[in-house]
Amino acid sequence: MLRGMMLRRIILAMVLLLPLAVQAREQIRATGSNTVFPFVAAAAEQFGREGKFRTPIVEATGTGGGFKSFCSGVGEAFPDISDASRAIKPSETELCHKHGVDRITELKIGYDGIVLANTRTSPQFKLTRKELFLALAREVPLNGKLVQNPYKNWREINPKLPDLPIMIYGSPPTSGTRDAFVELAMDIGCKQTPEYAVAYPDETIRKHQCGYFREDGAFIEEGENGNLIIQKLLHNEAALGIFGYSFLEQNESKVQASTMEGITPTFATITDGTYTLARPLYIYVKQAHITRIPGLKEFVREIFSDAA
Template sequence: MKQLMGCAAAAALLLPATGAQAARDYVWAAGSSTVFPFVTRVAENYAKKTGSKAPKVESLGTGGGIKLFCSGVGDAFPDIANASRPMKKSEFDQCAAKGVKDIVQIKIGFDGIVVATDKEGPSYNFKLEHLYLGLAANVLRGGKFVPNPYTTWDEVGSGLPGNRIQVYGPPPTSGTRDAFLELGIEAGARKFPTADELRSNNEKKFKEMVDPLRKNGWIDAGENDNAIVQTLTKTPGALGVFGYSFLEENMDKVKGASVNGVAPTAGAISDGSYPLSRSLYIYVKKAHVGVTKGLPEFMQELVSDAATGRGGYLQSRGLIPLPQSQHDAQKQAIAKLTPMARPTS
């Protein structure tokens, strides 16, 4: 009962906003497949605590969720976009063009992107440049970009297993894909002076040459990361790319590769030493606060110590908690509903 009273008191700080066209009697969140299990768990706890209808949570990928979120204001559009990367400037502008303004950005924790294989398969210790050379459609040879000629991992780097390059990963709408491109593929390409110089002089051209993934080795496997895990257990030698939480849930089936000598662990992701680490976000329409039933209380549950705090119930699901000072700052952001600034990129 004290918890409910506390939730209600906190919700009182959230002033009703105007601008929404109609009210729903449930909260609607859509977006990242990585954030999906965390927000789903919060939705279940919120429904149990309050007796309200459980929020609707959809796994559409970060890009798909933000696109739907930015399509308009009112009950036909989500209240929340779940994202495994920051909102882009182009997406923010698309929101504004549709009247979606005063967006509140909340960081809920950290996650790592894992390159995994079947538990019984050989172990991998990748360098970032191996990921680029193995998976990019165009790679540098002799200082020039050429179509990727590599077919097995031992051709990419000495000491890597001789398995065929066959990697199952998220589609272009996924924030996991975006983050993997930035943290893995682009970072690997920048190990080569020619690519690093190109990025300094012409970032757009750099992305055009580096970001496309090969079609004969990378397989788009949809937004269901559990399906990728199942594929790895049935496809000897194949690799999969997905969020750390799915590795933690399936340690009996798959194992994660090291990157630059660092294994994907909660500690290494939290301190940033694991190269494929990232932050996870939710975006909230201020115009829906005070209009969509239960939205203030649900937001409070999302940033509560019980959910996203250190030792909270989402930590057991694989979420890496924020440092206490950052966690407290997210609570303040929810209380004040401070709109985010336009992204710079």
């Protein structure tokens, strides 16, 4: 009798688990960059309206967070697409391989610019990457040596800049916008500062040092959503914010962009590369999911369609 009861329990457990084993996920999942989110979300809405497949789920978790989830495995429990405002890092590729995510397709979906902006009620900034570096770097040159950043006011860096305290809202290290800003602005400004080459002759060490932001309150990490940074700017006329151009477009009646090396960020200057803080945007598609998740191939086509 005991043997019969155990057999019935095993059969019952198998019956309960069977639907979970055979039921495939019916909705596409995309996660990652807050900057790419509006574009992929718009494509998802259009894709859902066509009625052949369910509307994909699109989440904004930041580029780094997106890759972490995307690279965690293959199967219905893991995202199909990772949206990114920068290229995947070697460490993230290694994480993917570690979890069996070996076949990934990288697709460039367009370009975006990183802007520095403030409220329209404040003076417009006309900046260079060298000035940005001096405002944000943890260490800056003084009397031929690198010291902890002492600058409190923009005019200490350049007397032609607005007479305002240095206060900049930006993204945390997990953000693709932060990574791209370091590469496009901080690294260039650092190369224009010869004291760094003297203090850090090893190129790898120097590159890391160039990307360290000051931690005395002048730079404030305010999450990965550009709209949150814009809300902070509206309540602080002295501050600047760093975010993607798409957020500027959505709020251009409230905030204004700073020029960079004399160039104003526009769709034209970003796509032709004359605006120096321009960057490509990507999606990464998990090839193993193409045959597993209904509509994935069609959704990727939708992202690149004129309707999207």
